[in-house]
Amino acid sequence: xxxxxxxxxxxxxxxxxxxxxxxxxxxxxxxxxxxxxxxxxxxxxxxxxxxxxxxxxxxxxxxxxxxxxxxxxxxxxxxxxxxxxxxxxxxxxxxxxxxxxxxxxxxxxxxxxxxxxxxxxxxxxxxxxxxxxxxxxxxxxxxxxxxxxxxxxxxxxxxxxxxxxxxxxxxxxxxxxxxxxxxxxxxxxxxxxxxxxxxxxxxxxxxxxxxxxxxxxxxxxxxxxxxxxxxxxxxxxxxxxxxxxxxxxxxxxxxxxxxxxxxxxxxxxxxxxxxxxxxxxxxxxxxxxxxxxxxxxxxxxxxxxxxxxxxxxxxxxxxxxxxxxxxxxxxxxxxxxxxxxxxxxxxxxxxxxxxxxxxxxxxxxxxxxxxxxxxxxxxxxxxxxxxxxxxxx
Amino acid sequence: xxxxxxxxxxxxxxxxxxxxxxxxxxxxxxxxxxxxxxxxxxxxxxxxxxxxxxxxxxxxxxxxxxxxxxxxxxxxxxxxxxxxxxxxxxxxxxxxxxxxxxxxxxxxxxxxxxxxxxxxxxxxxxxxxxxxxxxxxxxxxxxxxxxxxxxxxxxxxxxxxxxxxxxxxxxxxxxxxxxxxxxxxxxxxxxxxxxxxxxxxxxxxxxxxxxxxxxxxxxxxxxxxxxxxxxxxxxxxxxxxxxxxxxxxxxxxxxxxxxxxxxxxxxxxxxxxxxxxxxxxxxxxxxxxxxxxxxxxxxxxxxxxxx
Numbered sequence: 124x125x126x127x128x129x130x131x132x133x134x135x136x137x138x139x140x141x142x143x144x145x146x147x148x149x150x151x152x153x154x155x156x157x158x159x160x161x162x163x164x165x166x167x168x169x170x171x172x173x174x175x176x177x178x179x180x181x182x183x184x185x186x187x188x189x190x191x192x193x194x195x196x197x198x199x200x201x202x203x204x205x206x207x208x209x210x211x212x213x214x215x216x217x218x219x220x221x222x223x224x225x226x227x228x229x230x231x232x233x234x235x236x237x238x239x240x241x242x243x244x245x246x247x248x249x250x251x252x253x254x255x256x257x258x259x260x261x262x263x264x265x266x267x268x269x270x271x272x273x274x275x276x277x278x279x280x281x282x283x284x285x286x287x288x289x290x291x292x293x294x295x296x297x298x299x300x301x302x303x304x305x306x307x308x309x310x311x312x313x314x315x316x317x318x319x320x321x322x323x324x325x326x327x328x329x330x331x332x333x334x335x336x337x338x339x340x341x342x343x344x345x346x347x348x349x350x351x352x353x354x355x356x357x358x359x360x361x362x363x364x365x366x367x368x369x370x371x372x373x374x375x376x377x378x379x380x381x382x383x384x385x386x387x388x389x390x391x392x393x394x395x396x397x398x399x400x401x402x403x404x405x406x407x408x409x410x411x412x413x414x415x416x417x418x419x420x421x422x423x424x425x426x427x428x429x430x431x432x433x434x435x436x437x438x439x440x441x442x443x444x445x446x447x448x449x450x451x452x453x454x455x456x457x458x459x460x461x462x463x464x465x466x467x468x469x470x471x472x473x474x475x476x477x478x479x480x481x482x483x484x485x486x487x488x489x490x491x492x493x494x495x496x497x498x499x500x501x502x503x504x505x506x507x508x509x510x511x512x513x514x515x516x
Numbered sequence: 517x518x519x520x521x522x523x524x525x526x527x528x529x530x531x532x533x534x535x536x537x538x539x540x541x542x543x544x545x546x547x548x549x550x551x552x553x554x555x556x557x558x559x560x561x562x563x564x565x566x567x568x569x570x571x572x573x574x575x576x577x578x579x580x581x582x583x584x585x586x587x588x589x590x591x592x593x594x595x596x597x598x599x600x601x602x603x604x605x606x607x608x609x610x611x612x613x614x615x616x617x618x619x620x621x622x623x624x625x626x627x628x629x630x631x632x633x634x635x636x637x638x639x640x641x642x643x644x645x646x647x648x649x650x651x652x653x654x655x656x657x658x659x660x661x662x663x664x665x666x667x668x669x670x671x672x673x674x675x676x677x678x679x680x681x682x683x684x685x686x687x688x689x690x691x692x693x694x695x696x697x698x699x700x701x702x703x704x705x706x707x708x709x710x711x712x713x714x715x716x717x718x719x720x721x722x723x724x725x726x727x728x729x730x731x732x733x734x735x736x737x738x739x740x741x742x743x744x745x746x747x748x749x750x751x752x753x754x755x756x757x758x759x760x761x762x763x764x765x766x767x768x769x770x771x772x773x774x775x776x777x778x779x780x781x782x783x784x785x786x787x788x789x790x791x792x793x794x795x796x797x798x799x800x801x802x803x804x805x806x807x808x809x810x811x812x813x814x815x816x817x818x819x820x821x822x823x
Contacts, residue, residue: 244622246739246776249629249710264781281630322623351595351775352621381773385765396707396773397681397736400762401804404786407765408803416766418773421664449683449690451666452543480690482666504687505805 124348126362127171129227131344134321139313141306141340145229147171154203157228158196164231166193168202170211171225173367175345180213182206183220189213192231199228224366232340237330238297239263240311240341242318244325245278253277253285253315255293259330285315302337310339321359322352371415371434378430380419387412388442389511390435392428394419394449402447405504411512414441423453428461432469443474443515445507448481455479455487463494474514475499478507517727518649518701519676519718520612520638521588521660528553528586530593530601532564532573537592540616540664542566544590547667548651548658553580555589577608588612590646590662598642599624606637614662615642615712622775625710632712639712643775645682645704656698663704665689673698673823675811676722678715679734680707680741680774684762684804688732691808697822700728707774709738715745723753730756730811730822733798736777737763738784743792750796756814756822759793760801761786 126134129147136142146157158166170177170189177189182205189211193199203226212220237259245252256274258266267274275296277289287308294307310331318326327345334340353360365373375382381396385403389411393399396418403413415435419427435441448458462477478501479487491498499514501507527544531537532554545551545566553572554564560575574580577589589610593601598617605613620642632639640647646663648670650656655668669686671693679685685704692699703718705711715733722728731753735742742761749757764786766772768779779785793800799814801807815822 244626244709246709246741249626251626281626319623322621324622349622349775350771351619352623354596355621383767383770383772385767393683395681395683396777397679397684397734397762398687398804400736400766400772400777401684401760403765404762405803405805413765416772449686451669451683451686452539452664481669481686503805505803508803 124350124353124359124363125173125367126346127173127225127364128169128344129171129225130362131346132341134317134346135314135341135344138317140310140317141338142344143229143232143340143342145227147225147227148203149225151204151207154200154226158199161228161230164193164195164199166199167191167229167231168193168199168206169227169229170206170223171227172211172216172221172223173364174213174215174221176213176215177211180211180216183210183212189223203228221367232332232342233335235333235335237332239266239329240314240331241325241327241329242315242323248278250281251279251315251318253279253293253311255297257297259332263329279315284319285312303333303339306337306339310341322349322356323347324349371437375417375434378427380417380427380431380434382434383416384438385413385415387414388440389515390414390417390438390441390444392417392419392431392435392444392446394421394423394453398447398449402445402504405508406445406512409508409512411508411515414438421453423448423458423461425461425464428458429465429468432465432471436469441473443476443511445511446475446477447504447507448479450479450481450484450487452482454482455484456490459487459490462498463490463496466496466498471496474511476501476507476511476514478502478504517725519721519725519728520701520703521647521649521662523548523649523651523659524550525588525660526550526552526584526586527588527590527660527662528555528577528580528584530555530577530589530591530605532556532571532592533559534592538564540592541571543667544661545569547661548653549661552584552586555580577604577610581608581610588662589614591615591617593617595619595621599628602628602639603631606632606635610637612638612640614640614644614646616644616646616663618643620708622710625708629710629712640703641706641711643708644706645685647701647703649701650699665702665704669693670702671698673700674727674729675699675822676725676728676731677702677734678718678722678731679704680736680776681734681762684734687804688734688807695808697808700725707736707776709776714741716741716748719745719749719753723755728755729820730815732807732811733757733759734807735759735761735789736774737761737766737772737786738776738778738780740784742789746793746796746798749798756811756818756820757798758801758807758810758814759798760804760807760810761789761793762804
């Protein structure tokens with residue numbers, strides 16, 4: 124689960140991670156009072172969306188930049204009004220962009236130097252890793268590629284947590300001393316505590332900055348949380364912004380379906396994440412374009428199959444559907460019955476190819492054949508993919 | 517011979533009285549697995565009954581082990597309590613814990629893995645379909661099934677299968693069985709980013725197992741486990757290996773069902789992994805329908821037998 128920058132910074136403050144003073148405004152009516160809280164400029168006016176690259180982005184009406192420097196209150200208001208309700212396209216949003224519904228005003232900081240700091244799971248060691256670099260404000264992948272010696276890592280032992288010497292080591296490696304050193308250690312310690320205590324999946328501060336008065340601040344904040352832990356973090360779950368999510372994906376999760384929208388026109392309905400991914404892959408292999416990832420999981424009751432079909436059909440791009448079910452414990456005839464019922468009740472008109480394999484497959488195929496509906500059966504995944512691609516072409 | 521479990525392995529089920537655990541205990545019993553005990557705190561003294569089977573239930577794993585000599589556990593416990601269940605099994609000195617549960621917080625598994633360092637228990641999973649060593653009976657019964665895989669798709673033989681996936685694994689196993697190529701053991705290591713057993717761990721065991729003559733390795737986007745295994749295979753494995761990586765069409769940064777199936781950078785995409793597989797002499801299945809065929813191609817290249 125992702126959150127906005129302004130929400131991440133509010134969390135940072137709770138854990139002693141210094142940030143520039145900032146106030147979020149959810150509507151134009153709040154702009155003036157937000158700016159009043161910040162006293163005087165200069166300000167940074169920031170569009171809040173769940174995607175990076177905002178500074179270099181462009182709005183669909185031509186306005187350039189989702190993050191703007193404003194010398195005066197008047198300038199800040201002007202920028203905010205241009206951004207609010209507008210659609211921002213960045214390198215990470217895709218061509219459709221994202222509608223901006225919150226503006227975050229912050230005091231502009233007096234930047235001495237920019238650094239990079241992040242905390243995430245290191246999959247090789249199964250430990251949290253703190254990654255820092257003297258090269259901030261740029262793409263960390265580029266730094267890793269060009270100058271890997273400028274990236275420093277600390278692995279935290281979960282048995283004892285982040286140790287003081289580790290935070291100090293990182294601060295020394297970043298070349299810090301005096302007040303900078305002291306404040307960096309405090310920030311790193313607070314950031315790790317936040318990461319661990321909120322069940323975060325990833326915390327990225329790019330840039331982390333030093334300021335002329337000896338301060339060390341998080342200038343940006345990108346935070347995501349472990350979905351598996353949300354059940355025990357209701358205060359984090361409350362930060363969810365449904366406007367940033369695809370309504371089809373939200374609807375799917377209500378039925379315990381795992382759904383991700385893609386760009387293509389052949390929809391899939393599959394049981395199992397690995398099988399679902401490879402179903403998308405095999406459609407592409409035979410020249411088609413998958414419209415979605417959809418894992419119905421181990422259950423696939425009639426209601427779930429029907430909900431899945433309904434969600435699939437709300438995508439106007441969908442021209443055909445491929446159902447691929449390997450009935451392990453699940454009975455193929457149960458799935459077939461569910462598919463027939465859903466197709467009938469929704470008045471399905473577009474091509475439907477169903478590939479069943481496994482438990483009670485013969486009865487399942489019979490149910491499909493005798494349904495009176497235009498449902499094509501397939502034997503292997505290759506057979507199924509080729510059939511649907513041909514029907515949709 | 518098989519690896520990790522045989523038809524003689526004594527298994528206990530944590531969460532046997534739950535709907536999910538109970539259902540799969542019955543299927544495992546039908547398959548011929550030696551389910552000797554169940555554990556549900558507070559229900560000690562009761563019995564889990566299925567046909568002629570009467571499986572005693574205990575309050576703790578330690579009690580179950582003391583009474584029955586069980587050495588392996590299947591964990592069918594909901595996410596908030598699953599890490600606790602795993603650690604209880606480790607503390608009771610089990611040889612094996614197979615954690616089926618999907619949805620365990622990553623932080624919990626980070627702690628479990630740390631706590632298990634230096635302990636003798638092997639953890640498989642979590643978020644996995646489990647492990648099957650097929651038997652010689654009808655529909656491969658008489659073997660050992662721990663988890664949720666359908667027993668009948670298997671056949672006793674000489675191919676090892678290791679995979680992060682569930683139904684995609686069954687796809688591979690069924691392709692093999694239909695071709696008459698049976699399996700020694702099929703291991704589902706699960707789809708989570710922090711797990712107990714890696715592709716490499718299983719590959720080493722298959723490499724050392726005289727009964728395993730070829731291996732299919734199935735992976736996904738995210739992480740570097742498959743690449744680690746591939747490099748080891750290049751240096752150390754003389755048996756034919758076929759591989760498949762799911763997720764070539766997955767967009768970056770999205771969690772594709774499995775918590776561990778997220779493309780993090782340029783190196784954990786499907787394309788990157790497939791390229792390294794090829795460099796390491798692993799025959800790549802072009803599509804998921806091609807997995808068993810890919811293994812036959814690998815065997816042909818090495819002039820090796822698979823059955």
